[in-house]
Amino acid sequence: MAKKVAIIGVGMQKFEFRKEETVEEMIFDVTRNALENCHLSKEDIEAVVYGSAVDAFCGIHNSDKIAIDASGGLLRPTMRNSTSGSTAISTPILGYTHVASGLYNLVMVICFEKMSENVAAQAVFSTVYDEAFVRPIGLNVPIQCGLEARGYLHRYGLTERQMAKVSVKNRGNALSNPYAQLPMKLTVDDVLSSPYLAWPVKRLDTAPVTDGARAVVLASEDVAKELTDDPVWIRGVGRGADSVWFMGRRNYDLGRLDYAYLAAKQAYDMAGIQNPMTEIDYAEVYDPFTYKEMQHCEALGLCPEGGAGRMIDEGISLKEGALPVNASGGLQGEGNPIGAGMSRLCWCYLQIKGQAGACQVPKTVNIAVANAWGGMFQYNAVMVIGRD
């Protein structure tokens, strides 16, 4: 029987296009912030779990290994996870199993990415494509996502205008987020007239390249109850990945994220949630591109399948809406340092605790869901957290 696991605090720092700090310093900074927020010292940490998607960005092989001392991992068990963009949530899930297995009582989870230490992030990204079959096509991430966006819009009859509304919402929300890289006051027309990166994806549909880190502290039930009378439990976890050979999948329609529905179902089953649309109070959903927020809202059951256009049209996902999504600004507004997309989870925690500052949504938040996505249209990880 799995042990109950709580999030007892988070570590935050500003996301920027180029941080002056080294990888090590970034990690030190966010670890220290997390320890301060939890009123703990590094001696209390029993194990450290790292998440970072692509070492090639910072050019350091096993980049976690240079930050052992900086993260409280000295002479501790440390483990590094890397599952593409979904690292942001699969890493805290790995942290979760550290505690749920009964092996550890207090675990520091650190996700980080330094994307600025190279000439061009997109060029580095090209190293994720299979050299024999896929690289010759000339894919890059915007083109890859243009393909997927096209499939999605076509399948459900959704529009670029609806995508644009997500950008306006999220970048506007980011104006309240002190850690955000690119808060912007935009109109739908601003977004629609921004240049295409790969139709139908435009520049203002696309999250920026970012440096940054996030930390989350996990504790077993006993320790959590000693440290706080209002623990936020990890209620459900889910993971699912489809074949990297996207051309040969049973469902070759990129518009429907079968693996995301799978991951969400696992998480909701574990959490005992049957109707997420009514039972989830708040969501931070992975939005490296605006249409991804829409796809993920559907896969996470926050709106009916194909209903994400209506969700944004009717203002349901606005900060004051019935089911707010990405009041922090999401990746669009806050920035996307791939692994450190764990920020989605951090903001869910802060919203539940009422500590989200100017981003705080007006309604009461008891249960929230966060997800992350990545790879060759491939991998989704989902986490549901909240009070009992």
Next chain:
Amino acid sequence: MENRVCIVGIGLVESAQSIFELSHKELLFYSTRKALDDAGLERKDIGGAITSSYDFLEGRSLSNQFTLDSIGGVMKPCDLRLGEDGIYSLFAGYMEVMADPSKFVVVASVQKASERDSEGLGYQKLIAASMEPVFSRPVCNSIPNLLGLEPVLAAMEARAFMERSGLKEEQLARVAVKNFNNANSGREKSAINLKAVLESELFSWPIRQLTRAKEADAACTLILASEKKVRAMAQSPVFIRGIGWCSDQSHLAFRQQGLARETKWATHQAYKMAGIQRPDKEINLAEVSDWYAHRELMHCEALGFCNLGEIGSCIADGVFEKEGPLPVNVSGGLLGRGNAIGTSGLTRAAQVALQIRGQANGYQVPGVEVGLAHSWSGIPTATAGVAVLSKW
């Protein structure tokens, strides 16, 4: 006792020669198929899949997404990809099963040295790339030929260890001879004797060609399950009694050389879990990282197999030989079988499990009930993991 975790399937693909006709994805498919057959399971039974690989070694980012198909992980509830030594996939798999005892979890790793420039500058640049760029990497500029980077770093720690222990080069060489002979078990005696080792090409004293493991191709898959699921299994399951892993200081400049602290601390955790108090008496057999000959001895000390001052007499008395009281690297280890970097960590566990099952054909040690698998992540890391396995 609560649910314990067992190894219920083993699939190992190793080759003395480079494997050119199969891709790493295919190799991993075969080792997974073998493990499934061994366990009497099918792809539909897999509840989770975990791999471990190093992007820079693979030459592609997000490298693990490419092997998901090979391990039956597509559209499965669990999928983790670690950027660690292969033995870590065993640890992560253990925790998955403990958190959800209803799952069969596949843990796997593959490495093909034959697809890379393993003897040349490429590998050395990888070592340089793992060093912290501002303060540590510049040390590479003081080495006249970058081809010598890794041997120089290995030599530094070997010399520190020799000074601590008083051991001589000849004693280190005996480790190599032992492991080469073990790798040839059942066949004609290895041509590699003490003289051959001591006269092999010198990289940086005392690191020689024959005291430094050559790279190899291999794939390894293990299937883990909770003991509750194991009742009706075909093969006798092997218990994972204790696991531990640890990282020491990031920066070479601050580390105490010649002392495998990370192994010592990882072992402490594993023995505590396994209830081992006298490892020198309670461990029947061990597979230990012998990436360099001196490292096997450093690790034996850190694992508690002997004290620092006793290593010399252990070597002289053949304590770690195949017929000795605590055989180490009966499979031949990394020196004898080659080092499929990363994957070899998981292979160590597979080798110990085979011994416990009595299935180590040609190199079986009689009566192995408790075995230890150990792996170190190599120069310039200070990261190691240990697993204590035991008979059902």
